Amino acid sequence: MIRELDPSRYQAYFFDLDGTIYTGSKLLPGAGELIAHLHQLGKKVMYLTNTTVYTREQCRSRLQSMGLNPEYDDIMTAGYAAATYLLQEQQKVRALVIGERALAQELDGMGIVLTEDPLSATHLIVGLDREFTYDKLAAGMTAVRNGARFIVANPDPFCPVPGGIIPDSWPIAKAIEAASTLRIHAMTGKPSAYYTEQALRSSGLEAERCLMIGDRLETDMMMGMNSGVHTALVLTGVTTPEDLLQSKIVPDYVFATLADLLKQL
Template sequence: MLDLTNFEGYFFDLDGTILLGDKLLPGASEVVNRLRHQEKCLRFLSNTTTQTAEDCCLRLRSLGLEVEAGEIVTAGQIAAAYLLSHALDPKVLVVGAPALSREMVRSGIEITADPLRASHVLVGMDTSFTYAKLHEAAKAIRAGAVFVAANPDANCPVDGDLLPDTWPLVKSIEAASGVGPHVMTGKPSQYYGAQIMQDCGLAPEACLMIGDRLDTDIAFGFQNGLATALVLTGISHNSEWDAGQRRPDYVWNSLEELVSAFSSVF
């Protein structure tokens, strides 16, 4: 494994890693500025389906972090890329937030509300999920539509609470349709990893994945051959490791520890 300062690509999760709520986390601004000064490849990899990359960019800039929308990758973008690469003319029934539908439309994917026309059912976080949406999604899948889950997240931390995210909706649709998801395209999937590595043009071993969740961020690194760093500023904690479970290469209390490692080098 490379020395901590010698990676060419540094991939950061957003919520719980770079920011929490409406505040940047300690060390976030400093580490991004140092890496940018060294002309490293920076990417911010989110499993969000409720915000577009542009939404995320505006949010980060409002907190004082200078990023470009092209450096941000969302689960919605990855789902759109998957649909376009696996279907000639997908017609997608979306269960999700307006941002997920906007991502499909921007990518040139047709959205349909007719379950009998849908070639795919795409599920993301949906705070307006209803019995009617459950029925329509299950009906489409029973009629042959391919079931796509945008991420495997069970919950989303918001203002000290945990809101149900994508996976509870996926499981309810699975129960109603009798069919599980054909694919999950978000972190930690290898499809997501392949898209990022192609985008950056780097070998996996030259990259470090930094995040706060063992089940998505760190698992993403493991599945895609990246070095991994867990920050204890979000969801996961040291106590969650099982005996014999593979551990991240680095564990930090916050990104300030990465800043300290860089201080003697650049």
């Protein structure tokens, strides 16, 4: 395992958001100082999140409200990745969305045709939905059994919120999979190869020149392990030291907070 971070090794730093840069509406320790220092060093900074409940513009506004000023094109969401994935499909797309308004907005903003009719849908797109109902389950099942491609925006089982966690996209997707008896066709968020390819293309750099910094082993760290991007785990989110000891996923670096990462720069 690499233990001492060499700042000259990386030209781009990829940051997860929830549990890494902020929790709720507050920056986590060292986040602001680290981002400012990376900009001073001339490094590329990107924000790679699996959220489907905020658009890229909303993520940018949230970061700006916390004192950061990211470029719009340096933010990727799982919803945005789903939209770009659909744009590359070889057929005319009519997407049925099970998710919240931001997911539909990301798709619509990229020119994806949306439908509420499961029988006319060519694709089913699933994200976190805090108003998921039996009727939505039935609609998703009907779409998939009628031939719609089953796309899940992100594989997170739960999402951290102030004071605890809530179910994320994956439990909803698995409920539809169980009801339809048909498998999920693709997943477009972290740690998918598709998501990583889009991030690297946007950065303009090779994988070994990039460092992924996040709080989740199964998404942030696995994304790096699958692609050659180096990884730094921060223990400010969902992963505990005990989780790390029990996991087969081994990050290149481990820091208690981003402030500790900053010390090595």
